[in-house]
Amino acid sequence: MSPARRVPVDSRVYTPAPGEESDVEPMPAGDVTDGVVRVGGTVRRPHQPQSLAVAEYLDWLEDAGFEGSPRFLGRDPRGRDVLTFVPGQCAGSPPEAWAQSGDLLASVARLVRRLHTASAGFVPRAHPFPPRPFPRSPVRPNPTDAAGLICHLDITPQNVVVRDGRATGVVDFDLAGPATAFHDSLNTAMHWVPLRDPADAWPGWEDQDPFRRLRIFADAYGWTEEERRRVPGAGIDAAALSYERMRHNAATLGGGWARMWDDGVGGLIRRRQDWLAANAGPLVTALTT
Template sequence: MEDERRLDGGINQVSQIGQTIRRPVGPWSASVHELLEHLEASGFTGAPRFLGIDQDGREVLSKVPGANPWPPGPVLFEPALLESAAALLRRYHDAVAGWSPATDAWQSPPLSVGDPEVICHNDTAPWNLIARDGAVVAFVDWDTAAPGPRTWDLAYLAYTLVPLAAPENLEPMGWPSPTPVHERLARIRDAYGCTQEQWHTVLDTIPVRVQAAYDTMRIWASEGRPGWQAQWEQPEPWRHGAGYLRDLTYIENSLDHWRT
């Protein structure tokens, strides 16, 4: 058997063996596996393939060729990567519109997210992108997929990929400052294909989505979920979700300006 290599980052313990990824399963995994199988059957290529369960009880996924553009580097700042991520998200949402699994047991956020319009990925962020030749070709880490409105995913993509971060958070994360927020928001809007009305809804959703990210981390950490506890207990300046709260203040103070 090929050597197993532990992959860094994320909430779960993830390993690579050959061209496969091994991840622990949870009560929600059967629904995620159905989702990945539906995407494969529908011709959507922007997700790993579910290949079964290994002898250790872990799910086996195909390794998508390409590289993750996180932490921030030059490729992550390019408009082509931003636009391709939004366009891929639109293709994903269209691929799951009207579909639901037989099992329907998701790892849903511990709070209301809005009307269950599609199955959201729920973590459409740079750390879950795979890129080739400067363009996003896949989303990975589908564990928190669950029903929600399209704007929930799109708001999080804008938040994490523009990014809509407080200026004092940009440098510690490796982003350049200042960020051309208006330009990058417009690229996401156009690449996804939002109407003006839909885009106003996305903007309104962004602070709600950031608050939800903070609340989810706080609640799941308090429930003793190991990966979430580790995220909650990060050292300063991120301890106890402080980065989210700084971003939230910045977003709430800037939202009217971004509408113009």
């Protein structure tokens, strides 16, 4: 369906097929959004303030030829958002050993690059993304950044769909919003390398080399040398903001934010920040030599 003929996102009503509602499978619980289920070939998610902005973004990605995101079908009789199910495997929490593959990591970086290319030019008009609860810019200003790109901002192992050992899709756009490609790709690397204090290594990941894995990601995504040299400082700034935002959201929004805070995510973020500062030189060396 062309953009001119597509029904506006706020007018789409999804009518379940006969018998479809009997085929319900709970989806793995996310950090923030509860109540997500798979119904046949669709996924049902609670409607949220950013849902229509996300729906328009998904329409744009479809028109741009990006095949790795779900499609927004409308809202069902219970008011839930209905999206197409993206088939494949997602890592658990913590990620399994198969998610350590260097080839998979490189394919994640390439998928994110394709997503950013497809996102270029999208400007939400009818349904802008709501302001973040914590009113600070998520991006360190830099004159070389292309500001205003709509990004996913939560490309964790649990949100990447894998088929035949390759990243083919990305789901859960709940945190999508304006940022820069570098910020979003660095955030992805934080999760996938991962960049964190070795004391916080996932079980079975203790022997993974973060410097080697970061280089794999950087080469596959195509970071410039200037971006590679920015990684430690940008990562430290992002960790500082993440800490303040998580603390703010836990206190004001509760729910999954409060659960993560109570589980110690604040300490993990602080340790990541300290690790990045202590390893700034080796990180740049690994990325540029």
